Amino acid sequence: MNVQAQEWEIGLQGGASGYMGDINPENPLAFNDWSAAAFVKYNFNHTWGLRGNFAYANLFAHDFYSSVQQRQNRYLGFFGAVKEAALLVDFNFFKWLPQRGRIVYTPYIFAGIGGILFDPKWRSVSGNDIKLRHYYTEGVIYQNKTITIPFGAGFKYNLRGPWTIGAELGYRMTLTDYLDDVSGDYFDYDVYYNYALSNGFAPVSRSDWGNIANPSNSPIGSQRGDGRPYDSFMTVGITLSYTIFKGGCPEWR
Numbered sequence: 001m002n003v004q005a006q007e008w009e010i011g012l013q014g015g016a017s018g019y020m021g022d023i024n025p026e027n028p029l030a031f032n033d034w035s036a037a038a039f040v041k042y043n044f045n046h047t048w049g050l051r052g053n054f055a056y057a058n059l060f061a062h063d064f065y066s067s068v069q070q071r072q073n074r075y076l077g078f079f080g081a082v083k084e085a086a087l088l089v090d091f092n093f094f095k096w097l098p099q100r101g102r103i104v105y106t107p108y109i110f111a112g113i114g115g116i117l118f119d120p121k122w123r124s125v126s127g128n129d130i131k132l133r134h135y136y137t138e139g140v141i142y143q144n145k146t147i148t149i150p151f152g153a154g155f156k157y158n159l160r161g162p163w164t165i166g167a168e169l170g171y172r173m174t175l176t177d178y179l180d181d182v183s184g185d186y187f188d189y190d191v192y193y194n195y196a197l198s199n200g201f202a203p204v205s206r207s208d209w210g211n212i213a214n215p216s217n218s219p220i221g222s223q224r225g226d227g228r229p230y231d232s233f234m235t236v237g238i239t240l241s242y243t244i245f246k247g248g249c250p251e252w253r
Contacts, residue, residue, distance in 0.1 A: 011239055
């Protein structure tokens, strides 16, 4: 029997974002900012699909909101956008055939690989947004791009014809511990000062640098991060997709 085959699918996602790392090491549901995404998907059959996903997530965290007194005393924070491009493999638990199938909904899972651009920031005492990695807060010149390993689950429901609505929760393990600019030990302002001069940019004052890199005035060389090797971030949101039907193709079996 010849029916329409749905090979290609395009869609959008909007919702919330969160982060886990040295400033939030324990709460995987700390969604406190917004995210958006767009995707293009090729459906191999009823079950498997390959998705190109492009996501934008705003991240924010600060020790002020922690329930742990030690982290409140540390008083570190960051905010900033993360931009991700990823290739994902989707698996539908039910036989998925929009418009033609008797089952109009399915849960699904996904996993893949991606890459992100990130640049943690904070607001100085003077009210200016500064890029934290330029402050050499731990004496490390880290890259603002890295590999991610995305995975998650969702649920989708075919409204009518080509339109499908759903909900999706995704986590991204990143291969960096500097998503939040916090990883190692407290650093020496004098070394930062010399580094700034030798690289041709004006260093900030000791007090301004301390307010960003060491507001608790902890001893140089003492632990600043939590010792874990990687940070991660997550998104949750509503999806809306449109299936592009191709007439005259054999139905998937």
